[in-house]
Amino acid sequence: MKRLLIFLLLSVAGLQTAWSYYQYKEAFTIHPNGRAVKCYMRGADGEYKDVLYKIYPNKEESNVGRIVHYVSCNQDKFIGIIVNDDIVYVKKGSIAVNTRNYSGEMLNLYSEPDTTSEIVFQTDKVQTLPIYDINGHWLYVKLKDKNGRVVFGWLEPDMQCGSPFTTCP
The missing domain is CATH 2.30.30.40 (SH3 Domains)
Structure with missing residues (x-):
């Protein structure tokens, strides 16, 4: 019983720490057809940890371009995608x-x-x-x-x- 109580307390403390880490980080979103589908977190040092290899122009004024190859360098904390035929847009300045x-x-x-x-x-x-x-x-x-x-x-x-x-x- 004592071990179970300690386990539960440590679990709750761990969840609180994880929540506070993500709660205060700035993020940007990917927008296909104006609808957000993925969120990329900015690292604790304020820098994006993902690598953009190529972008192709888009005619819509609200978006800057189409991501062609996008990968994450840290799979533990950041989401990464590789886009081949799907068109994905990002907000200007992101x-x-x-x-x-x-x-x-x-x-x-x-x-x-x-x-x-x-x-x-x-x-x-x-x-x-x-x-x-x-x-x-x-x-x-x-x-x-x-x-x-x-x-x-x-x-x-x-x-x-x-x-x-x-x-x-």
């Missing part, structure tokens, strides 16, 4: 891309998805940038400069890398 200026090259953000348009921001730092729109192979991204000012601009295809674990060729 996914990100890394920049490819690994050797200190200058990264430019443009006012339009064209290298002849005005450069709205430059940096030599590698960045992870949330995606807000797609035009062809160009991505409309957001970053904060060293003064905390929010800057939006178009990132050219040659400076995009979808995997945070390797450098892109």
Whole structure:
């Protein structure tokens, strides 16, 4: 009887801890046809633990693109899916891309998805940038400069890398 009581108390304490872990984490949802079906948790360090390999453009204004290959790097705490023929959408700003200026090259953000348009921001730092729109192979991204000012601009295809674990060729 004593063992059963201890077991029940420990079980309740464990459930309370697990609930508080998930209760206060920010999440984003995947939306096919405007209906949420999956929720991806943000890790305790504030970073998403999932890897996005490719996104393809979508014509709907409320969504940024179609996930083609999405996997989780931590099966214990995060949900991961691989999408082949199913179309799945994400909210703008929910996914990100890394920049490819690994050797200190200058990264430019443009006012339009064209290298002849005005450069709205430059940096030599590698960045992870949330995606807000797609035009062809160009991505409309957001970053904060060293003064905390929010800057939006178009990132050219040659400076995009979808995997945070390797450098892109």
